Amino acid sequence: MSVSASGRPRASVLDFLDGSPTPAHAVELARSYLISAGFEELSEREVWTVEPGMRLFCTRGGTSIVACLAGELPPSRTGFRVIAAHTDFPCLRLKPKAAQALSGYSVLRAEVYGSPILATWFDRDLGLAGRLWLRAPDSGGGPGMQELLFSTGALCRIPSLAIHLDRQVNEEGFKFNREDNMLPVCGVGQEDPDLTGMIAESAGVDPERVAAFAADLYDVQPAATGGRCGELLLSGRLDNLAMCHCGLRAIESCPPGLHTCVLALFDSEEVGSRTSAGAFSNFLSSILERLAVPTTGKEQGMTGSRQDLFVALSRSMILSADAAHALHPGFGDRHDSSHRPVLNSGPVLKVNASMRYSTTAATAGYLRQCAGVAGVPVQDLVMRNDRPCGSTIGPILSSALGAASIDVGNPILSMHSVRETGGTADHEMMIRLMEAHFGPEVPLDPWIAPSRGSGQVE
Ligand SMILES: [Zn+2]
Numbered sequence: 001m002s003v004s005a006s007g008r009p010r011a012s013v014l015d016f017l018d019g020s021p022t023p024a025h026a027v028e029l030a031r032s033y034l035i036s037a038g039f040e041e042l043s044e045r046e047v048w049t050v051e052p053g054m055r056l057f058c059t060r061g062g063t064s065i066v067a068c069l070a071g072e073l074p075p076s077r078t079g080f081r082v083i084a085a086h087t088d089f090p091c092l093r094l095k096p097k098a099a100q101a102l103s104g105y106s107v108l109r110a111e112v113y114g115s116p117i118l119a120t121w122f123d124r125d126l127g128l129a130g131r132l133w134l135r136a137p138d139s140g141g142g143p144g145m146q147e148l149l150f151s152t153g154a155l156c157r158i159p160s161l162a163i164h165l166d167r168q169v170n171e172e173g174f175k176f177n178r179e180d181n182m183l184p185v186c187g188v189g190q191e192d193p194d195l196t197g198m199i200a201e202s203a204g205v206d207p208e209r210v211a212a213f214a215a216d217l218y219d220v221q222p223a224a225t226g227g228r229c230g231e232l233l234l235s236g237r238l239d240n241l242a243m244c245h246c247g248l249r250a251i252e253s254c255p256p257g258l259h260t261c262v263l264a265l266f267d268s269e270e271v272g273s274r275t276s277a278g279a280f281s282n283f284l285s286s287i288l289e290r291l292a293v294p295t296t297g298k299e300q301g302m303t304g305s306r307q308d309l310f311v312a313l314s315r316s317m318i319l320s321a322d323a324a325h326a327l328h329p330g331f332g333d334r335h336d337s338s339h340r341p342v343l344n345s346g347p348v349l350k351v352n353a354s355m356r357y358s359t360t361a362a363t364a365g366y367l368r369q370c371a372g373v374a375g376v377p378v379q380d381l382v383m384r385n386d387r388p389c390g391s392t393i394g395p396i397l398s399s400a401l402g403a404a405s406i407d408v409g410n411p412i413l414s415m416h417s418v419r420e421t422g423g424t425a426d427h428e429m430m431i432r433l434m435e436a437h438f439g440p441e442v443p444l445d446p447w448i449a450p451s452r453g454s455g456q457v458e
Helices: 013-018 023-036 195-203 238-252 283-292 307-314 361-374 393-401 424-438
Strands: 055-060 064-069 080-086 091-102 105-113 126-135 143-150 185-188 210-219 224-226 232-235 260-266 317-321 348-350 379-381 404-409 420-423
Touching: 013 232, 013 238, 023 055, 023 064, 023 126, 023 143, 023 238, 023 260, 064 238, 064 283, 080 238, 080 283, 080 393, 080 424, 091 126, 091 195, 105 210, 126 195, 143 195, 143 210, 195 210, 232 238, 232 424, 238 260, 238 317, 238 420, 238 424, 260 283, 283 307, 283 393, 317 361, 317 393, 317 424, 348 361, 361 404, 361 424, 393 404, 420 424
Parallel strands: 080 260, 080 317, 317 404, 348 379
Antiparallel strands: 055 064, 064 260, 091 105, 091 210, 105 185, 126 143, 126 210, 224 232, 232 420, 348 404
16 A cells, blocks of 8 residues: 555555545545645635645535645746646436336436446446435525435446347447437336435435435446456546546645645536536636735735736646547557557657647657656557547646646546546556656746747746
């Protein structure tokens, strides 16, 4: 078991994956890790006083979190070093009136969140996880508290169709309608099941107290390592909880330094990021402003202008970390012939001429220098011209903040399947690469200098 800078044992990526069936659970786990590592929780509802060397974090909406290690120098002198990733992943989300009786079965109705490979959700043991908003016991129905919901064991299953009823399935593929044919079965019976009762029972609370809920289905099979030598990482939600875990490890172990390090983990990436806690929101920018424009402390009276934020951003570097496509051995023709990342050969640098990835030639140069310091190889990914390219929160943050950015990620197979495959060595290498980005060895200049000879850190 590894140990954090605070001397406490750190949770493994398998623990993090298993403990995070929803973004809310991932943020709650991140919260607990950060508190164990000596970070202080601050609220957006208060005015902050940030001292040099302070470790702090803040959540928004319960599904996004930003953690910071304040530098000894003001951000306007050094810039920010940011790592960004997303906490959400494709899944099935229960509709408000999800439970009904159908043909003698108790079924649930779920809405598709993001872009899962839906066929992979058939014939899996599925549990229920999410959040409950509970009425206070003596408030006459008024607001109470939130509680996380995490059913243990399989609550339902989406049955596929027997081959005898779909003879062409192996030749023509499994074709189905996502509304009519993809039904989670949670039992048998002629009566509509009591969904609130079921959820309350899973959470161990009185059904009368449930005022509202949000619940997703998740695959209950635990994350595992496999392969001949344990080199494969087998789990759902690798995209992108694995990168969230790497970022947490990097900021936990980051020693205090001159510059400010920031880890930003956002919800809503899989649905376009336009939510109050998504990458398009002002969550990160408002925190960077609080860090760059101090209201008290050493710099009081010397700075305090919003220009300090703009100066800081012009000196900053964002590392956007998201899963990358590994070469598929059975579908080699889907990949560019000379850019073919494979598992356990190191983090992948993503490039796209249409800037669906934020990497530029200069920021790629910076990343390679970080990789050299970390002692990890870097692989390159470019999509074929005849295949569409995905995107990440890198371009969103880079354009909104006006800061330099790089897109990287570890290679995985079966992206957006209910169970993906990654490499265990890649995970450790990504942590080292992120530590190098947060560390003092690699200067941001000249990679972000606006022109020759200027932009030097004073
Ligand atoms: Zn992703």
